[in-house]
Amino acid sequence: xxxxxxxxxxxxxxxxxxxxxxxxxxxxxxxxxxxxxxxxxxxxxxxxxxxxxxxxxxxxxxxxxxxxxxxxxxxxxxxxxxxxxxxx
Numbered sequence: 866x867x868x869x870x871x872x873x874x875x876x877x878x879x880x881x882x883x884x885x886x887x888x889x890x891x892x893x894x895x896x897x898x899x900x901x902x903x904x905x906x907x908x909x910x911x912x913x914x915x916x917x918x919x920x921x922x923x924x925x926x927x928x929x930x931x932x933x934x935x936x937x938x939x940x941x942x943x944x945x946x947x948x949x950x951x952x953x
Contacts, residue, residue, distance in 0.1 A: 868924035870931065872914035872939060875907035880939050882931045884924040888915065914943045 885891035894900040918924040
């Protein structure tokens with residue numbers, strides 16, 4: 866199963882990092898308030914970053930590493946990624 870590590874930009878310009886196997890489903894959960902508590906009232910606006918991982922463990926490890934970055938570190942990561950079809 867392919868896992869995706871993602872960063873969302875919320876309406877308050879904050880960044881949320883998570884993992885999923887189905888990005889479209891997960892975005893819908895975030896947008897309807899059924900995702901994470903963090904995004905429930907922040908209305909995620911768009912996917913800013915995605916990164917595929919082969920296993921859940923690898924995705925969780927990468928998610929933790931991204932979450933430990935400062936905001937500027939996350940923005941640098943986002944800026945360095947080439948545009949792909951997953952970015953909407």
